[in-house]
Amino acid sequence: MTDEQYMQLALAEAQKAFDKEEVPVGAIIVMNNRIIARAHNQVELLNDSTAHAEILALTSAFDFLSSKYLPEATLYVTVEPCLMCSGALYWSKIGKIVFGADDEKNSYRKCCNGNNPFHPKTELVGGILKDECANLMKDFFKARR
Amino acid sequence: MTDEQYMQLALAEAQKAFDKEEVPVGAIIVMNNRIIARAHNQVELLNDSTAHAEILALTSAFDFLSSKYLPEATLYVTVEPCLMCSGALYWSKIGKIVFGADDEKNSYRKCCNGNNPFHPKTELVGGILKDECANLMKDFFKARR
Numbered sequence: 540m541t542d543e544q545y546m547q548l549a550l551a552e553a554q555k556a557f558d559k560e561e562v563p564v565g566a567i568i569v570m571n572n573r574i575i576a577r578a579h580n581q582v583e584l585l586n587d588s589t590a591h592a593e594i595l596a597l598t599s600a601f602d603f604l605s606s607k608y609l610p611e612a613t614l615y616v617t618v619e620p621c622l623m624c625s626g627a628l629y630w631s632k633i634g635k636i637v638f639g640a641d642d643e644k645n646s647y648r649k650c651c652n653g654n655n656p657f658h659p660k661t662e663l664v665g666g667i668l669k670d671e672c673a674n675l676m677k678d679f680f681k682a683r684r
Numbered sequence: 685m686t687d688e689q690y691m692q693l694a695l696a697e698a699q700k701a702f703d704k705e706e707v708p709v710g711a712i713i714v715m716n717n718r719i720i721a722r723a724h725n726q727v728e729l730l731n732d733s734t735a736h737a738e739i740l741a742l743t744s745a746f747d748f749l750s751s752k753y754l755p756e757a758t759l760y761v762t763v764e765p766c767l768m769c770s771g772a773l774y775w776s777k778i779g780k781i782v783f784g785a786d787d788e789k790n791s792y793r794k795c796c797n798g799n800n801p802f803h804p805k806t807e808l809v810g811g812i813l814k815d816e817c818a819n820l821m822k823d824f825f826k827a828r829r
Contacts, residue, residue, distance in 0.1 A: 587743055588752040588775035598732055607733040622801055623775060626768025626792075630733035647771075652797040656767055 542615070542637055545569055546668045549615040549639070552579040552592065553675055559584065563675045566592040566616040568600045568609070568633075575612065576600040592616060593624040597631050608632045610660065617672040619665065621645045625656040635662040639672030687760070687782050690714055691813045694760040694784070697724040697737065698820055704729065708820045711737035711761040713745045713754070713778075720757065721745040737761060738769040742776055753777045755805065762817040764810065766790045770801040780807040784817025 545567060552565025556579035568576040578595035582588055593616055601607055613635040620628060620638065625647035628636060636657065647656050657663060690712060697710025701724035713721040723740035727733055738761055746752055758780040765773060765783065770792035773781060781802065792801050802808060 582752060585746075586750055586752045587746045588777075589739065589742060589746075589772045594734065597734060601730075601732045601734075605731055607727060607731045621771055621775075623768055623771025626766055626771055627734045630766075630768060632733075650796050650799045650801045652799060654795045654797060656795045 542667045545615045549617050553617045556580045563679050564592045564618045566596040570612040575603050618642050619646045622647045632658045637664045639668050687812045690760045694762050698762045701725045708824050709737045709763045711741040715757040720748050755779050763787050764791045767792045777803045782809045784813050
């Protein structure tokens, strides 16, 4: 499957969040062409401001593999990670991160001033299905204004 | 109770981690002079590289209060937070963070270049029982060399 096809699956997760009135971010983790974790943002449901899609997907993947490192895995996430999620991805040593839309407000870039917060071996790719991922966020916040 | 007395309780949590061969970091969360969460690092036990003391304490406090924000609470943690934990503390809007030892290797400061990753209303205090907190870390890593 292509990056775009995997991102469609992350978008389907984000749509689940949207339907539950959660900020619509979705993530999947893939290893050897197999999906090993799926998650969407559950901050409201869990009353936990750290329950971002990436964190829930990581925890699920660690559990599935019984491993605290994911060097062979790729995370697909619909929106650029925040500082917390970037730090979590650093600790996971994940092989590759593919994101959709930029996040000017909460991106790790805001605090990191050009420093790379990820593990030196982690590959980073952005902009996959950028418009679809961004439009879901825009629709969500528009409905709440 | 004083900051030093609360930090002693965080150190007791760190000692529990030490005894289980986990990197010895402990945390407690206090609100209105009441301890609402205690946790120690459980990365090895849970096979989860994100299971830092601060994250486990935050999740426990959110659950206890059924609230995703902690503006009235104070976190005591034996070692300066990493980037992931700093991001999690940002989202929690915690009122105050008190840490013990500096962490030259993993501190959020390494990536943030002088930027403050915490919520603008969060107060930050460092150096409480600094030597005791640092010595527990040194003893742990010395035993593993």
